[in-house]
Amino acid sequence: DAGITQSPRYKITETGRQVTLMCHQTWSHSYMFWYRQDLGHGLRLIYYSAAADITDKGEVPDGYVVSRSKTENFPLTLESATRSQTSVYFCASSEWGAAYEQYFGPGTRLTVT
């Protein structure tokens, strides 16, 4: 499928477990982003990547790890999930340059019990 996809769409996990959220884009966009959406906070940037093997922290990176070995994939790992990480997670991608639109994936709803 063309575009940007996320998997899984829904995930329930227990506190302390490791969980990985996947993101895949077919456009070969340079930039990829991970945001979390929480009521009352809008979307906040967790991590972003300007190219393969280049990643940087966003506004709320604690408790998360990312990697980008291939341009098209940008997985987000919660090393030891906490209840405060219950959220909806969005992956996005864009071409290099601020004028370009960011395209968002459909989101993953993660619940940590």
Add this chain to the structure above:
Amino acid sequence: AQTVTQSQPEMSVQEAETVTLSCTYDTSESDYYLFWYKQPPSRQMILVIRQEAYKQQNATENRFSVNFQKAAKSFSLKISDSQLGDAAMYFCAYRSASGANSKLTFGKGITLSVRP
């Protein structure tokens, strides 16, 4: 750091009427982009409209238009002839035009309901 403020958490509009959603931002930069995104119940983020700060002319996209006041750092979205499908959460977002970081900074969003 840039901030984006959407002070109204909810608004309601009658079908076929016009509604304006407010957004203010704070930045020390002169070159940037502003966006309005729509998020319907499906959760999909959809770009509604984009404004380049160096352009004085307000952007329009069909029934959607903006009132961009650079000096006041205000960026409101006007929806004309409101339709039931416009009911959604709307986010205002800022993006710097300089540097290598192309991240978006979002406001907290506003929930728009449309009354039939």
